[in-house]
Amino acid sequence: MNNAIVDRIGKSLLIILIVAVIWIIVSKMTKAYRTRKNGGTPLSRASSLKSVISDLIKGAIILLVVLTILQINGVDVTSLIAGLGVVGAVVGLALQDFLKDIIMGIHILIDGFFDIGDLIQYENEEGVVVSFNLRTTKIKSVDDDDIITICNRNIMSVVKRSGEVYIHFPMPYELKASDAEAAIAEMISRAKLNANTSDQVLADTGHTGDVPNRSDKSEKHKNTGSIYTDIGVESIADVRYLGTTGFESSYIDYLIVIEPVKPELYKRARRAFLRISQDVLDEKNIAIPFDQIDVHVK
Template identity: 30%
Template sequence: MNIIEDLWKDFYQYITNAELWLNIGQGLLKIVLVLVISSVFIRIGKLAIGKIFLFRGKSPIRISERRENTLAKLLENILTYVVYFVAIIMVLETLTINVGALLAGAGIVGLAVGFGAQSLVKDIITGFFIIFEDQFSVGDHIRVGNFEGTVEEIGLRTTKIKNWTGELHILPNGNITEVTNFSIHNSMAVVDISIAYETDIPEAERVIQELLDEVPDKYEGIVKPPELLGIQTLGASEVIMRVVCEVEPMRHFAIARMLRKDIKLRLDQHGIEIPYPKMVMFNKKEQVG
């Protein structure tokens, strides 16, 4: 019984020690200050990075906007990782943990784990070469395997691609082996027009060409005037004519839709028929012998 009472007295004296709670309070205050200062530093750093690239954008010597956005995102990620790493070290020191011994032990463990984390190293190295070689940048429209969309972010480990329906695909950089980039060179809008066999082909070509001569002044994003290539295919019930137009990157879908509408309205004005499927039924009467 005396042992229990002695233990209780020691414990009571320990928890009622004013110096103990003062040290705990100081430690918590230091941790809170470290976290707050880290968050403020990250926010200021991101603003500074944004200002730097804004000033570079106004200078006569500058890199492309695509590459600026990619580098800005990458620098923000690196800044976040470095600041949080330093903050964690400071928190551990506040908790009186021997950081030097911890880092030495972590180095040995990391060396052992590194052999099993080859995919992580591969992701980082691949991410570095994606950015260094400018394979694609933030804002580009790309296709990687079965995924296609706009690049939202390029990190050292992952790449985020958002498709047109809103889904966000997060791909490890090490899995990106083949990339199709649609945003580097101009796109080609292709429009196929079907007309009936009975139509006067030269007249249809003249009507379409008159319209195409008006298009460059009507729509933005067209690099070269649309060109009527001629008859593309002789179908089962229609003659298919093809129109092509070189446009700015990723503008071919919109321009093609507008061209189809204009061509359809112009053909209707001149009475040129666009064929549609028809069904003809024959009723053969049985002959009685």
């Protein structure tokens, strides 16, 4: 009797030891492969997917080891599996939303809906993805830096944003096309010039944040630095004129696209460009047209 117990315990410990050694070896090999494959910095989505698959395999191995040890120690595994099936069905019904989150989380990873650092829109909120797991996605709002948690089962309502800003500029019909395009060219030139100057100011003063402090400018740039630094011109990476997009009832519509330094800075870049445009329009005495109603009285 005692020999039988010792024999079962020995077999159980041997199985645990073998599985533990294999587990450690495979884990180290997988980690080394992932690091070598991606140059020392694994891609977040690929890393997450591999982590999920790894967790599923580990769970299956643990379950198999437990059932094997129970079988060795005389437990009726067949009845146990049947009981677990019934319990699993009940738990599955009770945790439908949880399971939906898990399934959609895997779906996100496999199809690459978005990655950490992407700008996405969820309902009326826009933010940068700061963390992701199989159940939830967390984004940092571009408006107030609030952290918003989204259940993955709602993934179909999420839109990935490019960050580019399209601005429609209305110009009066009385203004020649050449003059309108000259004004737009001045806006773009001034935006690029001030963005580059602002970048140089940040480099010379050692600023690394998104919002520079104008009072900390060096003597070298006090008189030559961008006058638009405080309104976020440093967030503009590029500005392009796309041409005429329509002839409306009271104005001609011109289209401009702004590319921000980072997608989440697109609102700051838009505000900065509009402020620069306002100065150019004032200097050239160009009034933005607005809809008017003519009333004829007999």
